[in-house]
Amino acid sequence: MWYVIFIPVVAVAITHVVYNWQAGRCHSQRRLDGKTALVTGASAGIGKETALDLAKRGARVILACRNVEKAQHVADEIIKESGNSDVVVREVDTSDLSSVRHFANEILKTETHLDILVNNAGIFAPYHRTLTTDGLELTMATNHYGHFLLTNILLGIIANSLHPGCVRTEIASKAGGLSGFFLSLLQYLVSKDSKLGAQTSIHLAVSEEIDSVSGKYFVDCKESTCSKLASHRGMSKKLWLASELDVKLEPHESILYTS
Numbered sequence: 437m438w439y440v441i442f443i444p445v446v447a448v449a450i451t452h453v454v455y456n457w458q459a460g461r462c463h464s465q466r467r468l469d470g471k472t473a474l475v476t477g478a479s480a481g482i483g484k485e486t487a488l489d490l491a492k493r494g495a496r497v498i499l500a501c502r503n504v505e506k507a508q509h510v511a512d513e514i515i516k517e518s519g520n521s522d523v524v525v526r527e528v529d530t531s532d533l534s535s536v537r538h539f540a541n542e543i544l545k546t547e548t549h550l551d552i553l554v555n556n557a558g559i560f561a562p563y564h565r566t567l568t569t570d571g572l573e574l575t576m577a578t579n580h581y582g583h584f585l586l587t588n589i590l591l592g593i594i595a596n597s598l599h600p601g602c603v604r605t606e607i608a609s610k611a612g613g614l615s616g617f618f619l620s621l622l623q624y625l626v627s628k629d630s631k632l633g634a635q636t637s638i639h640l641a642v643s644e645e646i647d648s649v650s651g652k653y654f655v656d657c658k659e660s661t662c663s664k665l666a667s668h669r670g671m672s673k674k675l676w677l678a679s680e681l682d683v684k685l686e687p688h689e690s691i692l693y694t695s
């Protein structure tokens with residue numbers, strides 16, 4: 437009966453090895469001296485690894501986080517590991533529109549330029565439908581609306597999106613419940629570590645070949661096809677307009693304003 441356990445264990449181990457082996461890696465050696473990069477949700481997981489990589493390349497890195505104390509520990513670690521002391525923490529809660537507005541306007545006032553924006557902060561909260569003080573659903577507010585508003589206020593831009601794959605980070609344990617348990621299990625069975633999981637974010641932020649690419653979707657450092665729903669032109673336009681309305685975007689806040 438030993439093979440009842442042995443075969444699944446070997447199958448999972450092989451899948452895990454293949455998954456990691458075929459994961460995309462950013463090969464760009466580009467330096468970012470003189471550039472400023474902002475990473476939301478840089479206090480853990482993929483965002484933390486992305487911020488570390490950008491700091492190693494010489495950029496001024498702004499860790500945009502909701503938990504300032506946790507983020508300051510991460511900033512200290514990044515400064516130590518990268519040898520780059522130009523790593524700062526700024527407070528923002530991406531689920532709160534007034535926090536995002538305040539944060540974005542402070543960045544506009546205090547930074548002379550912003551070259552890279554990595555919209556990374558996110559949660560996985562499948563269980564309870566929770567509304568934010570703005571009346572928005574919490575996951576949509578954290579992962580989408582906050583970044584939609586932030587991006588509109590901060591930039592005229594090259595913008596690409598990505599899927600990092602299944603990455604072993606804090607996201608599953610924070611989710612709790614049965615879905616959190618199954619996601620944690622999946623993360624331990626078949627997943628990449630956060631360093632590997634950050635490669636596509638880093639690739640989009642630094643690679644020379646991306647300088648003239650915009651509006652595309654990437655997986656494993658390669659351009660990929662997003663779902664039919666996501667690439668539906670009418671639907672994208674509807675989402676854009678609904679987002680402008682839901683975040684109450686003002687014409688003066690964005691050059692992309694369309695309503």
Ligand SMILES: NC(=O)c1ccc[n+]([C@@H]2O[C@H](COP(=O)([O-])OP(=O)(O)OC[C@H]3O[C@@H](n4cnc5c(N)ncnc54)[C@H](OP(=O)(O)O)[C@@H]3O)[C@@H](O)[C@H]2O)c1
Pocket residue numbers: 476477478479480481482483500501502503506528529530531532556557558559560578579599600601602603604605606607608610
């Ligand atoms: N891991 C995966 O397999 C996977 C798969 C697909 C997509 N993603 C996406 O990848 C991104 C990074 O996730 P991760 O796996 O690295 O998760 P993680 O380890 O939980 O890190 C998420 C980061 O987002 C921050 N954050 C959460 N809510 C926030 C808010 N309201 N305001 C500001 N910051 C907030 C967290 O801050 P705290 O440290 O304060 O909690 C943390 O720094 C997310 O957008 C996620 O949806 C991940």
